[in-house]
Amino acid sequence: EAQVTQNPRYLITVTGKKLTVTCSQNMNHEYMSWYRQDPGLGLRQIYYSMNVEVTDKGDVPEGYKVSRKEKRNFPLILESPSPNQTSLYFCASRAWGVAYNSPLHFGNGTRLTVT
Amino acid sequence: AQKVTQAQTEISVVEKEDVTLDCVYETRDTTYYLFWYKQPPSGELVFLIRRNSFDEQNEISGRYSWNFQKSTSSFNFTITASQVVDSAVYFCALSYTGTASKLTFGTGTRLQVTL
Numbered sequence: 001e002a003q004v005t006q007n008p009r010y011l012i013t014v015t016g017k018k019l020t021v022t023c024s025q026n027m028n029h030e031y032m033s034w035y036r037q038d039p040g041l042g043l044r045q046i047y048y049s050m051n052v053e054v055t056d057k058g059d060v061p062e063g064y065k066v067s068r069k070e071k072r073n074f075p076l077i078l079e080s081p082s083p084n085q086t087s088l089y090f091c092a093s094r095a096w097g098v099a100y101n102s103p104l105h106f107g108n109g110t111r112l113t114v115t
Numbered sequence: 116a117q118k119v120t121q122a123q124t125e126i127s128v129v130e131k132e133d134v135t136l137d138c139v140y141e142t143r144d145t146t147y148y149l150f151w152y153k154q155p156p157s158g159e160l161v162f163l164i165r166r167n168s169f170d171e172q173n174e175i176s177g178r179y180s181w182n183f184q185k186s187t188s189s190f191n192f193t194i195t196a197s198q199v200v201d202s203a204v205y206f207c208a209l210s211y212t213g214t215a216s217k218l219t220f221g222t223g224t225r226l227q228v229t230l
Contacts (some may be wrong), residue, residue, distance in 0.1 A: 109159065
């Protein structure tokens with residue numbers, strides 16, 4: 001089944017404790033992206049990657065890191081989480097090139113709470 | 116700069132009523148794409164429709180229909196004979212043809228359908 005898999009679904013952590021949210025897709029998509037969803041703000045892009053070893057900042061990249069060492073994986077790293085990073089996070093992917101602007105496929109989300 | 120406005124924060128209807136969710140967008144691009152996503156209570160994001168800026172034909176899919184009007188920069192979504200299963204948050208989103216192809220989301224409209 002074609003899917004984007006995020007782990008964990010729920011995560012509670014304390015300020016300053018490094019964490020990684022994993023994201024993996026099995027559709028051979030070139031483009032991957034991370035969004036955060038906050039009440040009243042919709043979804044905002046954190047980082048995106050157009051292919052392996054190619055990443056760039058979205059609208060709200062502060063406090064986050066990403067890496068794209070393999071095509072299928074795009075982990076989101078919070079080196080020193082703070083309470084304002086409490087949010088619902090979504091990983092997404094889509095094909096590039098011929099399927100230009102094809103719809104994003106989203107993972108099921110990771111609800112992060114930083115205390 | 117791109118912007119998507121969903122002025123209706125929350126809508127409540129009784130089952131079998133028709134309901135229209137409004138979406139107004141701003142963009143300077145002449146080529147762009149509009150999307151609707153559904154987020155049911157379980158939290159995942161479900162793609163509903165994509166429309167490109169050159170295609171102003173309305174679309175109907177079962178009880179769902181979409182009205183795209185470039186003259187008013189609107190891409191409204193109507194659910195006919197609403198059902199309880201339609202209860203969800205609905206997001207309108209806009210993408211341009213730039214290299215990043217970021218999706219800019221509206222803030223979402225929460226639809227509550229009751230018996």
